[in-house]
Amino acid sequence: MKALLIWPHFPNSFWSYQETLHLAGLRSTNPPLGLITVAAMLPKEWEIRFSDRNVQPETEADWAWCDIVIISAMIVQKAxxxxxxxxxxxxxxxxxxxxxxxxxxxxxALEAGAHYLILDEGECTIPMFLAALERGDEQGIFRSGEKPDVTQTPIPRFDLLDLDAYLAITVQFSRGCPFQCEFCDIINLYGRKPRTKTPEQMLAELEVLYQMGWYRYVFIVDDNFIGNSRNAKLFLKALIPWMEERNYPFILLTEASLNLAEDDEMIELMVKAGFTILFMGIETPDTESLLGIHKNQNTRHPLVESCQKITQAGLQIMSGFIMGFDGERPGAGKRIQEFITATGIPQGQFSLLQALQNTQLWQRLEKEGRLMNGLGTFHQGAIMNFVPTRPVEELVEEYIDAFWNIYEPMPFLKRTFRHFMMMNGWRGRLMPKITSKELRLFSAVCWRQGVLRSTRWLFWGQFLAIALRKPRLFYDYMTVLGVGEHFFKYRHEVRDQLLTQLATVKQAKAKHQEEENYQLASVQ
Incomplete structure (x- = not known):
């Protein structure tokens, strides 16, 4: 069998970092871990070609060559x-x-015409699919309620990737999350009992990347890295000597819940293992909203104190924030801005709430008759796909203002500097590897922020302070400023997209009101 594996195009979004990648001469943020893991599960005698359309589109010759096309996708790639x-x-x-x-x-996928749907987790459903092909089945839907043992998952086919095209390479230690946030679909996809690989498995995967010459970011794309804290600590204790022996070849980042702040041992192990960035779902500083979405783990301790504790230990925080929860009080956007300023968090993944299909939120809104069709495109420039409890015009205008201000260059530089000055300056090595990619990005940052913009005096003062006082954080600091270039540009796109949608909403409401007035006048 000749199989063409394709990863669809990603539209511009918070995570695409398009402007930053352009400045660095890179093509994509990270590759599709799921698809290259599937490639490792296919029969050895199959011939495989792989195309990440964000890096290099497949050719017409690839289409002519293949017997079967295998496509994986996230919702933002649906077009x-x-x-x-x-x-x-x-x-x-x-x-x-x-x-x-x-x-x-x-x-x-069925409406689009796909023959085979390999759903749920591939360790269970890929064998079903292969058996169907052996039988000569022309189509099929393969599902499994079983949650597979990920200790049997093979090493992904990293060899299929053009490593030089990516900012980060992805690996996975665990699947699942013990929490039950109402808006999140992770527990539906992967369950509430986190399943983990063994430390030996993880080190074997990292060794493959090391031997291939990878040196930049390794994103451990767990739903919640600390969901199984016992196993996470066992892995970290094995990872620390591995990283030390190789002079910390990678820059590690992952996702974790904010209750990490309650576990001093875990924080220390993560720092010593070479983790530098954590994505954390903070969502909102409003306690009432957190309780309403069942995110109780974020209410046990003051949020600002928890964030500052993690930052001071040496971990840069990226955070998720959402507006539009039921019962949300006016001014939520302003309160999120104030929280980001207080913590110094440089990157806040900030969006309007969307109801993902089959989540608890989706099911509740469906019962309440509040779901809408046609609006939800699931990125920062999209109005919510349900009727909120606040006036949608008020919500969207407040959100546009907050997103715009958060990524204004001057405040971004100020809080990024404060965030890094707050951090313990320890890193496993003085400076990660600097290549032409880094030099291109850092030179562009110096030119744009240190010469062209009104930030020039602030930029150079902070540049020297970090270089002299926190030299081991200099690479991380400059990279964050480079990421800022994406947001400085992307905020224009978000504002324009939302204003266009908001105008449509207002026109529809005005038309509806006009029809009601006409009917009322006719009756009178």
Missing amino acids: DFRNLIQKGIALGKKVAVGGPFPTSVPEF
């Missing part, structure tokens, strides 16, 4: 996902699909 399915069908190819989006919304 290109549909196009690829339909192209495969038009060319007479068998099309198989899988990944988070078709698992959550299988009818989308």
Whole structure:
């Protein structure tokens, strides 16, 4: 069998870092870990070609060569996902699909014409798919309620990747999260009992990347790295000597819940293992909203104190913030801005709430008759896909103002500096490897922020302070300023997209009001 594996195009979003990648001469933030793991599960005798369309699109020769096309997708990729399915069908190819989006919304792939839906977790459903091919089945939907033992998951096919195209390479230690936040679909996809790989497995995967010459960021893409704290600590204790022996070859980042602040041992182990960045779902500083979405773990201690404790230990925080929860009080955008300023968090993944299919939130809103069709595109420039409890115009305008101000260059530079000055300056080595990619990005940052913009005096003062007082954090600091270039530009796109949608909403409301007035006048 000749299989063409395709990862669809990502539209511009918070995570795409398009402007930053352009400045560095990179093509994509990170590769599709799920798809290259699937590649490792396919029969050894199969011939495989791989295309990440964000790096290098497949060719017409690839389409002519293959017997079957295998496509994975997340919801934000749905437009290109549909196009690829339909192209495969038009060319007479068998099309198989899988990944988070078709698992959550299988009818989308079916309507597009996919022959095989390999849903849920591949360790269970790939064998079903292969058995169906052996039988000669022309189509099929393969599902499994079983949660597989990830200690049996093979090493992903990193060899299929053009490593030089990516900012970060992804690996996975665990699946699942013990919490039950109402808006999150992780527990539906992967369960509430975190399953982990063994330390030996993880070190074997990292060794492959090390031997391939990878040296930048390694993103451990767990749903919650500390969900199984016992096993996470066992892994970290094995990882520390491995990193020390190789002079800390990678810069590690991951996702973790804010209750990390309650575990001093875990924080210390993560820092000593080479972790430098944590993504944390803070969502909102409003306690009432946190309780309403069942995110009780964020209410046990003051949020600012928890963030500052983690930062002071040496971990840079990236955070998720959301507006539009039920019962949210006016001024939520302003309160999120104030929280980001107080903690100095440089990158706040800030969006309007979207109801993901089959989450607790989706099910509740469906019962209440509040779901809407056609609006939800699930990125920062999208109005929510349900009727909120606050006036949508008020919410969106408040959100636009907050997003714009958070990524104003001057406040961004100020809080990034404070965040890094707050941090313990320890790193495993003085400076990560500097190549032409880093030099391109850092030179662009110096030119744009240190010469062209009104930030020039602030930039150079902070530049020297970090270089002299926190030299081991200098690489991280300059990279964050480089990431800022994406947000300085992206905020314009978010504002324009939302204003366009808001105008449509207002027009629809005005038309509806006009029709009501006309009917009332006719009756009178």
